[in-house]
Amino acid sequence: MSGLFISFEGPDGAGKTTVLEAVTKTVGAQLGDQLLVTREPGGNQISEAIRDIILNPENTEMDPRTEALLYAAARRQHLTETILPALRQGKVVLCDRYVDSSVAYQGAGRQIGEQAVYDMNTFATNGLLPDLTLYFDVPSEVGIARIKAHRQDDVDRLDQEALAFHKLVRAGYLRLRDAYPERITTVDATQPLNTVIQTATDLVNQAIANR
Ligand SMILES: Nc1ncnc2c1ncn2[C@@H]1O[C@H](COP(=O)(O)OP(=O)(O)O)[C@@H](O)[C@H]1O
Numbered sequence: 001m002s003g004l005f006i007s008f009e010g011p012d013g014a015g016k017t018t019v020l021e022a023v024t025k026t027v028g029a030q031l032g033d034q035l036l037v038t039r040e041p042g043g044n045q046i047s048e049a050i051r052d053i054i055l056n057p058e059n060t061e062m063d064p065r066t067e068a069l070l071y072a073a074a075r076r077q078h079l080t081e082t083i084l085p086a087l088r089q090g091k092v093v094l095c096d097r098y099v100d101s102s103v104a105y106q107g108a109g110r111q112i113g114e115q116a117v118y119d120m121n122t123f124a125t126n127g128l129l130p131d132l133t134l135y136f137d138v139p140s141e142v143g144i145a146r147i148k149a150h151r152q153d154d155v156d157r158l159d160q161e162a163l164a165f166h167k168l169v170r171a172g173y174l175r176l177r178d179a180y181p182e183r184i185t186t187v188d189a190t191q192p193l194n195t196v197i198q199t200a201t202d203l204v205n206q207a208i209a210n211r
């Protein structure tokens with residue numbers, strides 16, 4: 001059985017992490033150790049260490065290209081150490097964020113160029129893209145309101161960014177969705193949580209059945 005690589009994407013507050021947890025329970029019950037759930041930036045010791053540098057609220061002076069390079073470095077390590085071995089073993093890999101996050105956040109949000117960030121990530125990943133990407137779409141105001149309402153204790157450097165930044169990020173995601181319609185499936189994340197979870201679970205199960 002061949003492996004399957006699915007990424008979860010979306011702006012902050014889209015509900016990705018919550019939905020991924022729920023999907024993991026359902027799909028994990030069927031697949032057992034044939035399911036690997038992981039996240040970026042992180043997933044192994046080196047990548048988690050890079051994550052700590054990027055997301056440390058004290059690192060306010062970080063240059064946007066430095067940030068993009070660090071994300072790509074963490075991604076490379078995560079890919080070679082965690083994702084590729086699992087895929088080679090035929091596992092289903094669900095990954096919270098991947099290349100699209102860098103294109104949307106660094107390329108579009110920080111305005112260093114979506115194509116440049118994409119190209120840099122092609123080097124980091126040898127061009128490996130997910131078989132399927134679930135993009136959880138939510139207007140920026142809704143995403144930010146959710147974070148403010150629920151995550152006051154967990155506001156990191158990126159969550160403090162202005163609404164304008166989040167709007168640029170979402171616009172970047174929408175361009176990616178239009179550019180890669182075969183890979184990226186949009187989930188309307190303004191729907192009630194249970195509906196979003198059901199939709200995402202169905203899409204993941206469908207991809208598993210079709211692999
Ligand atoms: N569809 C939804 N409707 C209402 N609230 C939601 C929905 N999805 C997620 N939330 C809430 O929004 C907050 C942010 O969700 P989270 O999963 O952390 O988002 P993300 O990982 O995409 O940043 C959480 O408190 C979560 O319970």
Ligand SMILES: Cc1cn([C@H]2C[C@H](O)[C@@H](COP(=O)(O)OP(=O)(O)O)O2)c(=O)[nH]c1=O
Nearest residue numbers: 012013017040041071097098101102105158
């Ligand atoms: C993977 C990745 C994440 N990010 C950002 C998006 C998030 O704001 C942050 C990840 O923090 P995290 O706490 O994992 O946020 P979320 O629950 O929304 O996924 O890092 C980038 O800017 N570029 C990237 O390539």
